[in-house]
Amino acid sequence: MADRQQTGSNRNEQYFAAQPSSSDTRRHLTVNLVGRPTTVEVSNGVFSSSRLDLGTSVLLRHTPEPPTQGNFLDLGCGWGPIALRMAFLRPQATIWAIDSNERALELTRHNAKLNAITNIEAVSADHLPDGLTFDLIWSNPPIRIGKEALHQLLMTYLPRLTDGGAAYLVVQRNLGSDSLITWLQAQLPQNWTVSKYASSKGYRVIEVLHP
Template sequence: MQRMSAQMQGTESLDERRQAGRKRDEQYFAARPDSPDVRRRIEVRLAGGTVPMEVSNGVFSSSRLDLGTSVLLRHAPHPPQTGDFLDLGCGWGPIALQLALLSPQAKVWAVDINERALDLTRSNAALNGAANIEPLAPDALPDSQTFDLIWSNPPIRVGKEALHRLLMTYLPRLRPAGAAYLVVQRNLGSDSLIDWLSTQLPDGWHAGKYASSKGYRVIEVTRP
């Protein structure tokens, strides 16, 4: 009985941990996270230097730069000097800030459903003097706005159907000769996502592997 009780306690503990993980995911997918907004200052390697940034609870990768984003920042090609860029699912803003620092004459649209993420991106842009970042919610983005470049660590854990809807909402907004770079973990379906994109994008568009590192793929989507 003691052994069975211990096994049941262990199972309950595992279930509780899984539920806690799902709750954390739900928070950063939510417009208004339930967790306390406790801000912390960290240093992040961006655009060839080290910059200060604020992070908080209820936002994706709330204590550090996550590995997938790090892979994208290291392997995506240098952005153009000018144009309209999109950071899709900006979190606390590392992708948007890298784009803004590398291309100060470009405008970087930083989109996220999470209001705390947008506020953090706004404060991190100000902290680093990046006046060319525009954080905003998806419904605040003008319907007619198109982009020369999209970078994203997309929210794979929202589920395949929601992810597909998200990508096919924004990828078609690429301008002619535009490109998108998405980072996706291999064991979470990066290769199958490439195959799916190849069937969904208009004729002449291309989706393929651009780079691989540390268990991630950087997927390139180009419009002719």
């Protein structure tokens, strides 16, 4: 199965384009996010538009139980599977889902409504409240935007973890997960912890802890 960086309905169009040029053709998809079938809508021009991506599945299977409440972030939400799982598990939390792709944000909002979820805020990055910090970050980050852009993205949001907050990132091993761990260890404060949390199906789940 293709990884986050290779999956897409149109290989000539990057899923992180702000305004996809492909037709917005909606399709229903049934996925298992919390031990039961969940119906969502997907479309062209959005990451993993035909199934639940393998990397995302690994992340959802291997992350620990989230806090009971707080501000959670789905960084690079696509059509919303990570945000939806967070919201199902913790209805008292506020789930912030961000993406550069406007169609992805619209789908995430729609899928929340479709599943009677009211605690997801799907917005572009510039609509996040100033000074907002996060108790938890889950992400299948967009490796294909390039190393420099990826590093900038991660260092924009990981430092916004609250004291005691945690982030879990899933990255394919052959696309640099281990070198990313080393890079994050060098970039974040020395009292932070960055380590491999789990491995499955060629992916690493990276844990970042703010003490």
